[in-house]
Amino acid sequence: MSKILAIDLGKFKSVTCLLDTETNETEFWTMSTDRPYLLTVLQKYQPDLVVIESCSTSGWVHDTCTAAGFKVLVCNANQEAWKLKNVKRKTDRDDALKVARLAAVGQLVPVYISGPAAASLHAANSLIRDRAATRRRRRQGGGSGKFHDIATATQRRSFSRSNSASNALAGIGRPKR
Numbered sequence: 001m002s003k004i005l006a007i008d009l010g011k012f013k014s015v016t017c018l019l020d021t022e023t024n025e026t027e028f029w030t031m032s033t034d035r036p037y038l039l040t041v042l043q044k045y046q047p048d049l050v051v052i053e054s055c056s057t058s059g060w061v062h063d064t065c066t067a068a069g070f071k072v073l074v075c076n077a078n079q080e081a082w083k084l085k086n087v088k089r090k091t092d093r094d095d096a097l098k099v100a101r102l103a104a105v106g107q108l109v110p111v112y113i114s115g116p117a118a119a120s121l122h123a124a125n126s127l128i129r130d131r132a133a134t135r136r137r138r139r140q141g142g143g144s145g146k147f148h149d150i151a152t153a154t155q156r157r158s159f160s161r162s163n164s165a166s167n168a169l170a171g172i173g174r175p176k177r
Helices: 035-045 058-067 092-104 116-139 146-168
Strands: 003-008 013-020 025-032 049-053 072-075
Touching (some): 003 035, 003 092, 013 092, 025 035, 049 092, 072 092
Parallel strands (some): 049 072
């Protein structure tokens, strides 16, 4: 591995570090967190390894890099190698450099990311499960399922009790004439 591209992903902007392991030269820049810009960076620098932290955007970044033919390592930022002790400044640039250096010496533990096929299967199963739940609710008479049925039964009981109780207590509490 001679070129490692480490990306500290952000919601809108990401910081990248290109580390050449043979010369130990680094290059930093900030990029927009979107597919077209990521593909442009990958095509321009042709890294041997792309390293990212596991986060909410790491799924599509992993899929994009893999589809473009690049080797990707998604790492867990909560492991022991990430513990920062006595560090006075913590920036995205420092994080990207740290990820690149840890990947170069092989100290990062990879995290499994399912491919796009597994993600689409998960989405299909979720839709099927939601549709079945909706059908069950409709069969039960609408509302919000069992809570609707409980509330209806309680109301029926209270109406029947109040009618019998009002007849039994009709004369109590009234002054005699």
